[in-house]
Amino acid sequence: MWLQQEVEDWNREGIIDDHQAKLILSRYGLTEAPSSNKNLSNKKDASQLVTVLSILGAFLIGIGGILFVASNWQKIPTIVKMVLLLGTTYGTYFIGWELKFNRRTHPAMGEALLFLASLFVGATIFLTAQIFNVNANEHWLLLVWFLAILPFGYAFRSSIIISLNIVTFALWTTFYISQARYLALSSFEIFMLYLLLGINLYGLGQLHLKFEKYAHFRIIHQGFGLFFILISYFYFSLETPYRDILTRLTPVNWQVQLFFLLFAVTSVIFLISNISMYRKVKNTKYELIVLALAFSGWIGAWLLTFFINSLTTSVTEYGHTYTRIDPTIATLLFILFNLIFFILSVGSILIGYYKATVPFVNIGMFFFVLGVLHLYFTTLYELLPRSLAFIAGGLILITLGWYLENKRRSIINEIRGGPVA
Structure with missing residues (x-):
């Protein structure tokens, strides 16, 4: 029947989950009605607990x-x-x-x-x-x-x-580039690599939708993809990479350049694939925005390495002269990458909501809170007297934690089709 085929296509493309698909088909007598949300949730939670304990053991x-x-x-x-x-x-x-x-x-x-x-x-x-x-x-x-x-x-x-x-693949890429450079790999290069890896993993997850048998594996690839993207931008949102690390980067050899080039090319291919998918499935727009913004930020950080010498100044401390990036430029980069980081965090939450994928919501919420904590301890804390900073920070964090936890539960309950707590 055409309806059954349509529902299967929706499920495969991630528009609806398995439970929602069964509910739709059962309404028209095409399958048995699924168990109640509560019983289904309890069984699923128990099964997940057994699996987690077994794996840990x-x-x-x-x-x-x-x-x-x-x-x-x-x-x-x-x-x-x-x-x-x-x-x-x-x-x-x-x-x-x-x-x-x-x-x-x-x-x-x-x-x-x-x-x-x-x-x-x-x-x-x-x-x-x-x-x-x-x-x-x-x-x-x-x-x-x-x-x-x-x-x-x-x-x-x-x-x-x-x-x-x-x-294991992420570890291999790190060790490969580190050994190819014949020296310790800088943290800036590591997160530049992980950002591209995240984009590629998310795009690879999208490809799984073309194979019905493996479509459910998209979540694990895309979840890791979002994690690598967000943790990379959290690193870029710090001022340390621009004040110290960028000025100490050494030229890379052709092997490392080729490695980054291959990752960049596959990222572009996945972006193009996502654009073509957007024309068919409209709820992929947030994914397209997240991937495009993440890749654009990578290009900006990559170009920055070519012009770093023209943005530096000499600083003398304790009788030693150091090369540091101009403080104004560092502050502008700090603001820019923090803005991108928070947009991507919210984008992850939106993707999880519209894709009915709870892990994406949790990943986005985690990094959003992490970003807020970082901003508090690097900006607001320095602007207030120490005692007031702790009091204000405690009130802000309690309020923020209460609001975000309620919001997270609300989104998850809505995704699962249950009552909003």
Whole structure:
């Protein structure tokens, strides 16, 4: 029936969630009515709690096992080491698969074991490198780990493994550029990289909507994307990068330039893809604004590195002369990037509201509050006597916390279709 097809398309494109889709179809007798919101919420919360506890338990077991083996590593023969590493990893995957997919008796525990096995993959790679006298600090070991578990997140339908995959890739990019530069990577370059990574992750999440089977994985990619975008702009909203770090940047080699160029090109491709999607689905306008503004800010920060020498002045302190960016320019950059940061934080909340995605609302709220706290302790605190600053800050934070928590609950309840608390 055409209505059923339309509802499935809406669900796949993120216009409505699974629960809303069932409600619409049940109204016209095309499926059974879903459980009540309260019962559904209670079951979902209980299931999530079991999953979280299982994953935390698996993580602790994994760390404990790795530490135990590492403490006795020199006493174990090489062949026994390899059998132990490969056997433990394979066995954990097998038990996890049995519990989640084959027997389906304990899916949450199976999910946790599959995640634990993916951690064991990393331990196996690094410990095997140590066995054969390979430097464990090599960046390509992280890349091998990333590639080794890349299919498992989708094959096992596991968001937590996909999260691990994203984290390993982010770590690899950092280590790769750091080693390519033959020196410590500056924090400014790290967050320039993470900003592009965030834009790419969000765009990659959008691509998942084209594949119905994997459409629900868009949230994990886009959630990480928003996190990397907002944490990068929070860093840029500080004055420290412009007063100190930018003036100490050294020229980068062609490998690093090529790496940034590839990330920038894919960011542009995802932006263009989002524009074409906006023509079909109107509620993507906030996503388009967030991605376009985030990328525009990156271009501005990148161009700033070329003109930094013309914006600096010499400052003499305690008999030493330092190169510092002009205070007026630093203040203007502070205001500009704070403005972009707060626009993106609000944009994340709006995306979560119109996409009915609670994690996006929480991410936006978290960084909005973080930005307010930062402004308070760097501006208002300095303008008031210390005692008044603490009193005013306490009142502001209590009021802000109360308002934002109520607003967050209101948005989440509206997203879930329940009564507004």
